[in-house]
Amino acid sequence: MMADYHDPILKELFAEPLMEPADDTFVDEVMTQTRSRMFWLLASLATVALLLVLTAWVFSGPVLQFTKLLTEALTTSLFDVGDGWLAWILLPVNSVAGLLVISAKIARMTWKRIFGFKTLF
Amino acid sequence: MQQAHNYYADCPEELIVGLARTGDRKAFEDLVRRRQAWLRNLMRRLCSDATLADDLAQQVFLKAWMKIRMLKQPKAFGAWLKRMAVNVWLHYLRKNDALGKADELQAFDSVSHVSTSLGMDLDAALVTLPPSVRLCVVLSYQEGMSHGEIARITGFPLGTIKSHIRRGSQRLQELLSAYADQVARRNHDG
Numbered sequence: 001m002m003a004d005y006h007d008p009i010l011k012e013l014f015a016e017p018l019m020e021p022a023d024d025t026f027v028d029e030v031m032t033q034t035r036s037r038m039f040w041l042l043a044s045l046a047t048v049a050l051l052l053v054l055t056a057w058v059f060s061g062p063v064l065q066f067t068k069l070l071t072e073a074l075t076t077s078l079f080d081v082g083d084g085w086l087a088w089i090l091l092p093v094n095s096v097a098g099l100l101v102i103s104a105k106i107a108r109m110t111w112k113r114i115f116g117f118k119t120l121f
Numbered sequence: 122m123q124q125a126h127n128y129y130a131d132c133p134e135e136l137i138v139g140l141a142r143t144g145d146r147k148a149f150e151d152l153v154r155r156r157q158a159w160l161r162n163l164m165r166r167l168c169s170d171a172t173l174a175d176d177l178a179q180q181v182f183l184k185a186w187m188k189i190r191m192l193k194q195p196k197a198f199g200a201w202l203k204r205m206a207v208n209v210w211l212h213y214l215r216k217n218d219a220l221g222k223a224d225e226l227q228a229f230d231s232v233s234h235v236s237t238s239l240g241m242d243l244d245a246a247l248v249t250l251p252p253s254v255r256l257c258v259v260l261s262y263q264e265g266m267s268h269g270e271i272a273r274i275t276g277f278p279l280g281t282i283k284s285h286i287r288r289g290s291q292r293l294q295e296l297l298s299a300y301a302d303q304v305a306r307r308n309h310d311g
Contacts, residue, residue: 007290007294009294009297010262010297013243013297014262014263016243026157026178026179027153027154027157029179030179030182030183031146031149034146034149034182034183037186037187041187
């Protein structure tokens, strides 16, 4: 593969030594910000966890009811194949949940085929 | 008795990156110290504003601190940091809606421009290039990256990269032609 051409004069100019910026203040500022960033991240996680616990406690009854309904809906069979060996073989795909998973995979494959890699602009 | 982090400056970078990945703040501080000059100069070449460059460089290091555990190969730290720097710069350009202005070349008054070094004239000339063109030229000439590598790191199509570098190089050559003789004379004497 041919090397990319570079103008020799521009190469020389870019190779000129750059200014050495003083480092201590900059480094100190970065490390101070990493400390405060970690603090805010932990504080945010703790807040979210607390909210989730409170929500679960307040809405425990309706949440349990919703979970039960959702589980029943997702495990509903699409086709009646009885209770024999066929039912066991088709179990992973003969349900609403299986249909959703297969649909999501097909949609993802189609998206990748149409749009390729994710573009930045 | 000396503490271990007093010896970090003498250790290879790969080892320090490995330590930083475990959450060792002193190790990460050593990485910042090693890479800050390169990163700040890269951002200064890209945005030609020292204050903004330092601000963006800080953002890059902060992101690096938050994501360093995801870096699988310590020896790829330099390339990983560079990719992060380019992404931070592109994000800044998008926020300021500057990426689409590839055709806007700013004026450069070479007669009235006074500088004390070739480096400063190069920076002044780089300012006249649109941000996306400047990015490609700096990555190509200063960082020595190939067109393919620039395409991968920026997400720009390869044809756009080549066009940007060609246009940017031509523009810089026009603006800096007065100094081309000086450089050629120095090479001849040296």
